[in-house]
Amino acid sequence: MNKLSDEILNKYIDGDLDYSSLQHVNEVLASSHEDQKKLNALLALHNELKKIKEEQVADSFTELLMKRLQYRKKAFKEQRNFVLMISSIFITAILVVVGLVVYSALHQPSDSQISTSYSNYIISFFQSAATAITQIFSSKGISVFGSILSLGILISGYFFFENLKASKQNFSK
């Protein structure tokens, strides 16, 4: 009959026993043939487990993976360039609108032309700018502006979707 539990034997193999427990186990092992046999069996299994086979992936694994990484990097670059391009178009459009506002504010005939003081000039400039913005975003202006913006978003969205689709196709190759 075994005097040592499975847990103790496992701890013995893993070197997890303290000094006094280790001495006790050694004493029991010296006197118990059953325990010695069980320990030998466990040790044999332990040694077999150390030799378990390493599974092999396909030879082309690394090559395929590196290709996927390259595609991904390329797709990321393409997407970034596309987003940059769209952003620059929108920024340019905004700058044009701002430029128009400033231009119309500077060239609008008002009382400020009569005024010579600097503060009056600033105030009249902002008043003119506000008028120009109001004109642009008036009920007629806002619909034109909204239409252009929606069209821009639709077109860029379409190209962005196509770009993503192409990247995905490349990626899955």
Next chain:
Amino acid sequence: MRNLTDLEIIASVNRGNQADYAIIIDRYKNKAFSLVKRMLKNEMEAEEVLQDCFLKAYNALNSFKQDAKFSTWFYRIVYNTTLSKLSAKKRKFENEMSSLEDHFNLESNYDFRVTENIDLSSFVNVMLEKLPSNYSSVLNLFYLNEMSCEEISEVMNISVANVKVMLHRSRNALLDLIIKNDLMREVS
């Protein structure tokens, strides 16, 4: 040429030398594949999952804190990705994880009788494929990847005590099967 350490390779990849990542892949692919395959028990799926793991690790390389070992960090990604795959397949792996305190009876669930001449080594490899995923993971990480119980606990996100319990139970279950199939004649 001297062998570069993992950290040196990662630093190089982070500097923009993407090709150096192939060294990391070659270094870990087979051991990681063994783990994934033994968890999923399906070669094709295992290879797909492993590719995803390497891609995930590559994307997260910048966030890798160098106070931990790369292997532990990487195997954690591998283990978690495989777990996600398993849960997607509804294999109730989480039940297995929480069943540590339940009655563990590998013998009845995985009764394996040797009908032909099989040696101990082949038997152990076959049984590893049949073990529940979490038990085969512990054995794989401990013996094949030569990780300590502390490292395994980090990878699997369980306590060191639980790792040891799982390790002991897996060994005992395997041993019972070996004795039952009279394979110990080889070593006695």
